[in-house]
Amino acid sequence: MDYLSKKYLRSRKIPSTACSGCGLGLNHKAVVQAVYELGLEVEDVVWGTSIGCAGRQTFGTWKGDGFAGTHGRVYAIARGLRLTLPPEKKIILTVGDGDAFGIGLLHLIHASRCNADMTIIVNDNLGYMSTGGQYGWTTPHGSKTDSSPYGMYEHNLMSDGMDVLGVLKHAGATFLARHVAMDGQRAVESIKKGIQNRGLSLIHMVFPCPTNFGSRELGTRDTVKIYEWIENQAAPLGQEKENTVWATGVYFDASNSRPEFSESIRKNVETIRRTAAL
Amino acid sequence: MKRYLETGNFAITEGAILAGCRFFAGYPITPATELAEAMSYRLPQMGGIYIQGEDECAALHLCIGAALGGYKAMTATSGPGYILYADPYGWAIGCEIPLMILNSGRVGPVSGITGAPGQGEFYLTRYPTQGGNFETIVLAPNSAQEAMAIVVEAFYLSERFRTPVTVLADQLITDGFEDISVPENEGEMEEMGFRKWPRKINRGPEFYPATDEIDIPPVVLGHNTGALCSDWTPTEEGYDIEEVAAHHKHAYRLIYKIRNHRDLFNTLYEKTFMDDDPDLVVVSYGTPSRVVNTAVKKARQMGMKVGALRLINLWPFPDEHFTRKTKYLSVELNWDGQLVREVQRAAPKDSKINFLGTCGDLPTIPDLIEAFTKILRGQSLERRGWELEGW
Structure with a gap:
């Protein structure tokens, strides 16, 4: 990541304060790699983050302008910002699963509804890991966490045939993909497509947490074990096995098919300003 | 000067536009709905943006986003919406975002009586968010005409102090019809004592200096200044830090930039x-x-x-x-x-x-x-x- 970090990231934030073995860095690198491969410069991107592991570890890493919203509300802040930034500026958000699919789901649905141009990377460590490890809205059924000592038995957004990406598809998001942290270049390609979509793109990226998830679910902080556990349950779309939880690849691509939020608002405002017509 | 027989909601809308407000995000609520409606009519004519949030919490976050993009932004609500601002209000105080927030009081608690005046948010406007370690500026007009002037003043103070300012009105002010004079040009504005302050851009690297100084331009994103703002304790450059001493420096600023410059607004009384x-x-x-x-x-x-x-x-x-x-x-x-x-x-x-x-x-x-x-x-x-x- 050296050449990438020199170009795009602040030295003050390297190395990150993540736990040893944390997979978040893989996701973070995939995003920066995608930005690099698209030929974007530091000034082309405003980077927003949420709170929790994903938000805190990525906040202030981007050399350019950055912000961190309150828990779950970064989609609303980014929508307001979108209306005031030039259309060529990209907004990239690195957030966590609790932020996007729990407390912030309403705002995420409404950002999808209006197809606001932003690329959201949901870094999913399968629950609330920065608070010590409680189950969340994508925690696989039966998983042991500090708040599900008997195994997680609540319905959630990835159980019983549910898929949170389906919710967002029907809410109006125009690019949706899913990956696991170990997907490497495949994930980079999806993120690139997401950034190129002028509309709301979301890439759901599961990453391993050995410290709080691995230790409770697998009984060990052994990094390799949790990486294997996730990798075994992930398969490319169309090649799913019986135990596949995360089918990876592009889930839905309607890139540039719907008017973008800020563009449409600006166009309408301009017409009204010119004609003052009711 | 143009005279109208109109509501306080109308007067506030005109005041906000005179103050340079070009962004409004709100959520329908009696008795501030007509204000949102008036904004939806007036702002696009001025090249400004009106949008509706999915709730009040989103509405104020949308305003924060627009303010971060360099716009003067406002929202308006009543008590039941004002409590939903707790989350973004705190963020805006901490990140020192200039905003104007109008609260038209009705009878509470909770939904209570929607179309009658109340003053139940006297303390809520002092502590609109959790955590303490901050000071707030709250102004209360008593007529539609004065509401217009106070709204202009609130925008002015919000820019100079880099903080959200609440204007606390009530249902009778926002819904009541009164004789209202609206200035039609800068000269008339000056005549009426309206003060304006333009949005400036903070170019860093010290985005959150640990002083009680005012007139420091706010953080604006999108100009590649390397600006950082977050909900965590900031260093002066905006990095997040878990350190009590750093937090005290930040809190000192949030409290004393207002307490030490009260002369800018404590003349407002009758x-x-x-x-x-x-x-x-x-x-x-x-x-x-x-x-x-x-x-x-x-x-x-x-x-x-x-x-x-x-x-x-x-x-x-x-x-x-x-x-x-x-x-x-x-x-x-x-x-x-x-x-x-x-x-x-x-x-x-x-x-x-x-x-x-x-x-x-x-x-x-x-x-x-x-x-x-x-x-x-x-x-x-x-x-x-x-x-x-x-x-």
Whole structure:
């Protein structure tokens, strides 16, 4: 990541304060790699983050302008910002699963509804890991966490045939993909497509947490074990096995098919300003 | 100058546009809905943006986003929406985002009575978010015309102090029809005493200097200044840091940039018959003050030595008006007594402090005259059925 970090990231934030073995860095690198491969410069991107592991570890890493919203509300802040930034500026958000699919789901649905141009990377460590490890809205059924000592038995957004990406598809998001942290270049390609979509793109990226998830679910902080556990349950779309939880690849691509939020608002405002017509 | 017979909502809209507001995000709520409607009509004509949030929490976050993009932004609501601002209000205080927030009070708690005036958010506007370690600026007009001026002033103060400013009105101000004069050009604005402050861009690298200085341009994103803003304790450059000393520096700024520059707004008050050290000072703000002023004039004609103090700058609370030991009466649009508690705190220890509260409707002049008479005779006020609370 050296050449990438020199170009795009602040030295003050390297190395990150993540736990040893944390997979978040893989996701973070995939995003920066995608930005690099698209030929974007530091000034082309405003980077927003949420709170929790994903938000805190990525906040202030981007050399350019950055912000961190309150828990779950970064989609609303980014929508307001979108209306005031030039259309060529990209907004990239690195957030966590609790932020996007729990407390912030309403705002995420409404950002999808209006197809606001932003690329959201949901870094999913399968629950609330920065608070010590409680189950969340994508925690696989039966998983042991500090708040599900008997195994997680609540319905959630990835159980019983549910898929949170389906919710967002029907809410109006125009690019949706899913990956696991170990997907490497495949994930980079999806993120690139997401950034190129002028509309709301979301890439759901599961990453391993050995410290709080691995230790409770697998009984060990052994990094390799949790990486294997996730990798075994992930398969490319169309090649799913019986135990596949995360089918990876592009889930839905309607890139540039719907008017973008800020563009449409600006166009309408301009017409009204010119004609003052009711 | 153009004259209208219009509502306070109209006056506030025109004031905001005169102040340079070009972004409004809101959520429909009585009695601030017409303000959103007026904005949806007026802003696009001015090249500004109106949008509706999915809730009040989103609405204020949308305003924050727009303010981060360099726009002057505002939202408007009533009590049940104002509590949903807790989350973004705190963020805006911490990141020092200039915003104007209008609260039109109705009868609470919760939804209560939607189309009647109340003053239940006196303390809520002081503590609109959790955590403490901050100071807030709150201004309360008492008419539609004044609401316009106060809104312009709130935008002005929000830019200079880099903080959200709440304008606390009530249902009678926002919904009531009044004679309103709107300035039509900069010259007329100046004539009416309207002050304007342009949005400037902070170019860093010290985005959050640990001083009480004002007039520091706010953080604006998208100009590649390397600006950082977050909900965590910031270093002066905006990096997140878990350190009590750094947090104290930040909190010092949030508290004292306002406390140490109160002279910029503590001149906002009105005193009637206060020059001869009256035996009773009637304290109020917002619409009830209009009845109080009339009642006090009448009482003077009747020979009672009564004066009226109307607060416009509510927070930080102007203690300086309460240095004299005398009798005080706080007249409020609530039955629990809120402003009176601050009077009790600020006034000299052995002052006699009374409270008269109505809610949903204004006190009448006979009610007030009766109260003045009782207090001046040394009697206490009493509760009168469901209409009136007094002590």
